[in-house]
Every structure is written in structure tokens, then in C-alpha cells.
Amino acid sequence: MPVSYLMKDNGSYCYAVSYLCVVLWMLQELSSTLSPWLTGKVHTVETKVMCFLWLMGNMESFRSVSDRFGMSKSSLHLCISDVADALLHVAPQQILFPQDVSKMHAISRTYDRFPGVVGCVDGTYIPMTGKTGPQRDAYICRKGFPALHAQIVCDNNLKILDITTGYPGSAHDARVFKNSKLYQHLSNIPQNYHLLEDSVYPLETV
Numbered sequence: 001m002p003v004s005y006l007m008k009d010n011g012s013y014c015y016a017v018s019y020l021c022v023v024l025w026m027l028q029e030l031s032s033t034l035s036p037w038l039t040g041k042v043h044t045v046e047t048k049v050m051c052f053l054w055l056m057g058n059m060e061s062f063r064s065v066s067d068r069f070g071m072s073k074s075s076l077h078l079c080i081s082d083v084a085d086a087l088l089h090v091a092p093q094q095i096l097f098p099q100d101v102s103k104m105h106a107i108s109r110t111y112d113r114f115p116g117v118v119g120c121v122d123g124t125y126i127p128m129t130g131k132t133g134p135q136r137d138a139y140i141c142r143k144g145f146p147a148l149h150a151q152i153v154c155d156n157n158l159k160i161l162d163i164t165t166g167y168p169g170s171a172h173d174a175r176v177f178k179n180s181k182l183y184q185h186l187s188n189i190p191q192n193y194h195l196l197e198d199s200v201y202p203l204e205t206v
Helices: 003-008 010-037 045-057 062-068 073-094 101-108 173-178 181-186
Strands: 117-127 147-154 160-168 194-196
Touching: 010 045, 010 073, 045 062, 045 073, 062 073, 101 117, 117 160, 117 173, 147 173, 160 173, 160 181, 173 181
Parallel strands: 117 194
Antiparallel strands: 117 147, 147 160
16 A cells, blocks of 8 residues: 555554554564574575565465565575474473463453453364375365364463464364363363363363
8 A cells, every 4th residue: 555545544554654563573573582593694584584474474385485585495495494493492482371370360360351261272274285195084174175283272462372283184172172281281270260262162170
């Protein structure tokens, strides 16, 4: 959208500027966090992170993304692999379910109408391409495509607190939940704290 058009509506212009500032801030924060595990000899850390975010967030081909960032497909592949490896290093420090009561209380205070809630849990699907063989049917999710199941817990600020992956797409949300480390951990938290779930999960006191 042209800036001249946005200037006609001060609200839209302020929103666009605010959005851009948030995106740039997130890019700087993520680049800073991953920089100990990323080198910028050929491409800067920021460029590698932008390539990764663009490829993950858009339905765009590998060739198109490499052209967009002015690099070869092999260079883009290295950038994506480097960022993915760096994310695996920082994940255990960033994705943490609250362990002590003070942190649970801090999260629960953000849910005004739901006392004692420390997060929301639900399942989603990670699409898979080229899945063949006798086990393929097990990976067909209820939406009709092969996928891996992912159980994700987040707080009221959309910060991810826990992830469970690895089950085939046909696995039911309740089954994945019952067999996750999160389910076992919930038995150790105070009874006045709990997770919000939809109707596919059984209502119970762990």
C-alpha cells in the first residue's frame, strides 16, 4: 500500500509504522538470540534469519525465495539448515512450561475470566510431502493429507510453553496428550492451576 494513501488515514499509517517496527524488533531479537550459533561469513545473521522466516511463513518455492534474497538454492539451503540447527540449540531455554507456583500465578493473572489457567493446549498438523510406503495411511490426518501431529501449549501472550511432536497425523489429540511428558508433569502442579482445552480432551483432574 503506497505511503501517500496511508497518509490520508492517520490511523492506518500509524498501524503500518507500528507493525513494521514490531517486525524489525522481532528480527533483531531473534538474530541476537541465534547469533552465538550462526556465522555471517557469506551472508549476515539477519539475512539468514529473514530467509528462514520468509520460507516458513509463505507458500513460495525454494527457487523463488533464493531469487528474492539474491542467492543460489544451495546457499539458501545452508541458511535454512543453519537457522534450524540454531533454533534447536535455544529451544530448551526458550520453550519452558512453568515449574514454580510464582510463574504459574503470573500467567494465570493474564486470564481475567478463567482463574488458575496457566496455558491453552491444542493439536495441529505439520504437512509432510512424499510420504509413501505401508505406513502412509497412519500419517493421513482428519483433514485428508499426510502429516505429523504437534501438540502445542501457549500462554495468553501466545508464548509457546510446551511442544510434543512425533506422532503420526492420524493420532487423536487426547491420545497424544495422555502420552506426553506434559500430562505427567501436570500431576505435580497445584490443583488450583489447570490448562484450557477444547472438547476433544477429556475433562479430568490429573
